[in-house]
Amino acid sequence: MYLILSSIFFPILAGLFLLIRYRTPLPGEKRAIDRKALTTLTGIFLLITAALVAAALLHAKESFTLFYLTKTLPIYFRIDSVGRLFSMLAVIVLPCAGFFSFEYMKHEERESRYYGFYLLAFGVLNALCSAGNLITFYLFFELLTMTSMPLVLHSCSREAVMAGLKYLFYSLCGAYAALFGIYFLYQNCDSLAFTADGALRASSIAEHGGFLLVTAFVMLLGFGVKAGMFPMHAWLPTAHPVAPAPASAVLSAVIVKAGVLAIIRVLGMFGRDFLRGTWVQSVWISLTLVTVFMGSLLAYREPVLKKRLAYSTVSQLSYILFGLAVMQETAFTGALCHVLAHGFIKSSLFLCAGAIIYKTGKTRVEELRGIGKEMPLTMWCFTIASLGLIGIPPTGGFVSKWYLALGSLKSGMPVFDVLGPVILLVSALLTAGYLLPPVIHGFFPGADYDYGRLQKKEPCRLMTVPIFILTTASVFIGLFPDCVSGIIAAAFTGR
Amino acid sequence: MDFICNFPFFSILISLFSGTICSVLPAKAAKAVNRLVIAAVGLMSAVLLLYLLSTGESFIYWMGHFPAPWGNEIRAGVLEAGMALFFCVIMYLSMAGGAHKLPGEVVESKHSLYYILVNLLLSSLLALVYTNDMFTAYVFVEINTISACGLIMIRQVGRTIEAAVRYMIMSLLGSGLLLFGLCIMYDLTGHLLMSNIKESVALIMANGEYQIPLIVAVALMCIGLCIKSALFPFHSWLPDAYGYSTVSSAAILSSLVSKGYIFLLIKIIYRVIGFDIFNSTRIIDVLFVFGLMGMIFGSLSAIKENDIRRMIAFSSVAQIGYIYMGFGMGTQAGMVASIFHILSHAATKSLLFIAAIGLTDVSGGSRKFIDLTGAAYRNKWAGVAFTAGSLSMVGIPLFSGFISKLLFAQAAVQVEGKMLASLIVLGISTVLNAVYFMKTVIRIYTSEQDAPYRSITFRDRKGYTVVLVCSVLLNVILGVSSQPVVDMIGQGLAMFA
């Protein structure tokens, strides 16, 4: 209990401490911020948090109720396999991106605010993963939006502020749609504690089955906002690119996954059996497929690298959602695998893009000719990650996509069982289409490239090491999928 | 028969007689006599009221000991005595409240004439209240008209004369109709005394003969009295008459004169025709509809008005609409509500007129709203009193207006067909009242900075202030402990039958 709590509240308190202690001085104020102390402190906090989370993951098995909001609404924590999986992702990505940002944020203003909210978001994420019922989950889901919003609008440019607000309002919109469903679930379930096989009362299903389907759909759509599902995906390509690169990495890799986690929880609450074969499933699958295809297509046409990556996130997240929507064990495995794979890959990609921006200031894809010569390590990582995202063995992406396609074919759904894999394949092709050109141009700038002006611009260790770790992790997943298959199998049954 | 039974006759007589005396007295003495007479009559009415309450039954007083059906009779019951007392109180307050304005409004030489008229008015009102004889009632209606007309025109400016002529014409139309109705009634029944007529009317209704002439007669009398009491749409004479006459006149006219006629109508309904017979005719529906229309249109006209006194005058049209709505309900409860409203409206309206004059005084004599800005700061008591009056009109609890509204609404609920209409109109009318009265109240409490007459300061007149306070108190008393009054009205109506 204390491990879980401390893994939640330690980063939150630490974040608040940073926010208050290192408040950005205003013009005219004498106070100056000791940057070294700030970053050191943040680093220590991050490591401690990571350690705490890891310890909690390993040891904490019990569930406990912290307190009651109202008589029947406990704030309840329980770490199950799904939560553990997401925690794993967070605990690897966040510290990496955090260390990356120590270098990256050097020239930004108001660093302390960034770190403060970064830690807050970390804490909230941990809480989200260990939430044991829908209300607790919802609580931290909202808080996640609130704490990650400052990361988006950090630069405070007009564009960033608008993007931050857009992110905020889309997320809230989704959250409220979900809340609508929660109200109804609350009345139709015995408790809001998570389960994997449906918590609806049989009598309720008999009585308002039709309306409950609507509710389920509204909830899926609502949480789908966070996961960038069509039609509420528009915030994602706006918000991710304007954030500082490490923040985009975290957003794309971890925070949007909160939406996925939410949808897994919702599916569990309603029960796959209740939803399978209904119109909800069909519509939902169609939406995910539309998103998969559309995201790739938009990414393909996008010239700005970070934006391209953001669109790619839209598309890839819907792979995961597709896997969930199929409601079949293999596909579920694929989806969860993809959660991890995509998390590592996308954070790595964003960090690479960040490193490029940091060193060269180039943001558009066509400017990146020869970049592979300038920053070889970074670009190699970028290449490997890209291959992973396309789904070339032996990277993580391959495994997950394999399972996704297999699950879909096995599911025996009409139309979608074949259509799904086809679209996934097309999208994979598009992925190759939008990720490989920077790589190719980066390493093979063409005959007219002026090698004379070439400088080594490899960033410092603080940047390269996190990128390297993340890339390795993505490959690791692909090489040894067995190490997570146990946990995924447990996740499917809700243990 | 106790000595007290002479009081009604005495009060009519001394007010009539003192009017004559006033004509030879100097202005000051006339004023004193006038006040004294009003006070004395009030005192007598009060004693009479107590007496009647203690005995619990009304009495009939033969004039010159001619027995019915030949003689002329005076009848006194609780309601009559209460009404007389109330009229005296209001009249006293109105006279006292407007006294300081009199020299400015009326030529010095006409002052004694003024008091004659007031005394005459009082006597005619008393006679209207007490008489048991229809023709006497007619005569005093005319006396009332003449003296009221005199009161209007005593302020010799073009407006008032024109208003007086208009008032006169409408009144004459009304009294002509009344007289004609009366004659037909006499023709049908052969009697002039109310109680005798009633017996005959009951016979006629029982026989089924001559019903149409009877109803025509009743209708003629009703229309006549409606015109005289300015029921919408016969109200055209009213704003000018009330708006431009002297303060006291306006207060008296609006609160008493029309009420005298209404009281006569009540007597006719109860004592001449019989309540049930009256209710069985369609006349009450007509009264009801016109009452409702009066409530709305009177208020609408008041909202449009830009002159504070005319606004208050138009408000009277609306309030008279309330009273007729109560008649139109055709129930005992409606009648009680109407009679209570007569009292409450009289108390409030005189208060408003007197307070309004206090406000216009400190605004350079102008009655335009724009000039009244901030007037309540210049004359605090008048401001407070006007506010109190307005609140009563709007029907805020604690003030008499609320009780009458309450009674009206309660009465309305009991009448199946008319319930919704009356309730809704009551609501709308309250809103409209709120609009124009609150507009004024806020206006007089608005900042003085941009007011044109900010430099005028009010010379404090003790008498005036006391009158205001008394009027407000009267209002509040009616509003707070209305139960005895309502009981008394009920008792009085019971005695009528």
Added chain:
Amino acid sequence: MIVSVILIPFITGILVPVIPFRKRWQKEVFLETAVVLNSILVWYLLLHHSDSTFLLAHFTGNLNISFRVDGMSMVFAGLVSALWPFATLYAFEYMTKEENENVFFLFYTLTYGVTLGIALAANLLTMYFFYELLTLVTVPLVMHTLTREAVLASRKYLYYSLGGAAFAFLGLIMVIVYGSTTDFILGGVLDPAKTAGKNNVLLLIYVMAFLGFGVKAAVCPFNSWLPQAGVAPTPVTALLHAVAVVKSGAFAIIRLTYYSFGTDFLQGTWAQDVVMAVVMFTIVYGCSRAVKETHLKRRLAYSTISNLSYILFGAVIMTPLGLVGALTHLVFHAIMKISSFFCAGAVMHQTDRHYVHELNGLGYKMPRVFGIFTISALALMGVPGLAGFISKWNLAGAAVESGNPLAWGGIACLLVSALLTAVYMLTIVVRAFFPGKDFDYSTVSDIRDPNWKMLLPLFVFTVCIVLFGVYSQPIVDFFMSVAAGAV
């Protein structure tokens, strides 16, 4: 005893202009002491209440002015008396910049008494009486500045309120005539024997009375007075137009619905559908107007409009749970809104800025005020862990439980409104804390947080918001027992 808590503010208020205070602080001490004492008295009264009715005066017939402490009055009186001392404290500081203090405090304190009168009224007539009185004593407060704008606003306020009362009056009449008594009894007092065959008329009048009382609770289309009345000094807008006055409207509607007409009579009728539709529309309408509004206080006023209808939404669900939801929001919204209004007032007092776009970057200079504002904004949005969530949860729970499809639609309205709340509140927060890259900090250089008299109430309210957010069990339990008629 009951009367004394109403009278003490009256006497205190009247004494303020009468006693010649030499120093300002003497007056402050005097007022604050009186208000605090009265509040303590109220709480004592509420905690040691007896069931007996205190008869003050006979009106006509069977109509009395009488007082009684029951569950509802405990909620409302407790709320009002808890907030008033803080608001008074805040007003001291705020009013240093305004003129005519004495008159202000006179009516301000009178309002306290009148509001308690509404809360403690034992029957509909008494409540109606104090309800009208409330309009009258608050008008001078709205008019306080005596500018043209203030006069227009107060005029409008008067028209609306008195007009509304006129129609509420019809409801009163119905209860007098068709009820067995006018006293408040949970479940209603209508006498089935008398009402037989008159249901539709009664329902029509109920709708009218609802809208009539709804004027004070700013139900659409009778809401436009509230934003305009924002010209009043902030303590007034905060306390009266976020708590006392408007809540009196909501309180009156609850009394009318649950204690006079009775839910059994109303539930499932067309009248319920009508009022619920009106309320739902108001919820969304108020929020949308708030989003459009750029004047800070008016924006909050529109937010109040929408939130009041939350309360009414709970009330018109017409189940005990609905009442619980309504009561929860009644209390919690009061705290949240007074907190945000006080923040707005602090900003206006310290910087003289009134419009949202002028608030850029103030968060750095007034971190406490804007920190508190953020919390109240989040609470108003209904973020879990803060008070607003609990009340919305209760409301929505009641709506779901009622099984009324229209109420289900109402939940959607609540959520849309929550989203809009986020839009109009968080844009302010974002402006204050993230003013944009090219923001010129010198424009805010001489601005600072207000002194403790303003901050103390804010802190207390914030603590309450959080406290009720995480630990609302006892108070919700209490509301449950109120709704069940057990108190």
Added chain:
Amino acid sequence: MGPNLLANYGEAVSAILFCIGFTNLLLQTNLIKKIIGLNIMDSAIYLFLAEKGYIAGRAAPIVVDGVTSVEAYINPIPSGLVLTGIVVSVSVTALMLSLTIRLYLRYHTLDLDEISMQLKREGK
């Protein structure tokens, strides 16, 4: 209806006269004509009373020749009423006329509408 009307021709005439007078009083704008209308109206009522009071073949109730039988005399009250009415009507007419004179002196017209117009122009 018809025969009744003919039989009671006195009453019918008085009613018609009353209407004529009433209309004049109401609709004429000339003040003098209004007053004439008033008088016609009043006279109509007296006619009505007199008509009602008179019974053909009977005498005024003044006891001559010692005849005291009720059958011999008419009811004296209507006559008394007529007298009273005339007194009232005279005083009212006098008042109206004096008002008319005042108005004429002030505005040099007898037309009530014209006077109203002038008042409006005065603007007071």
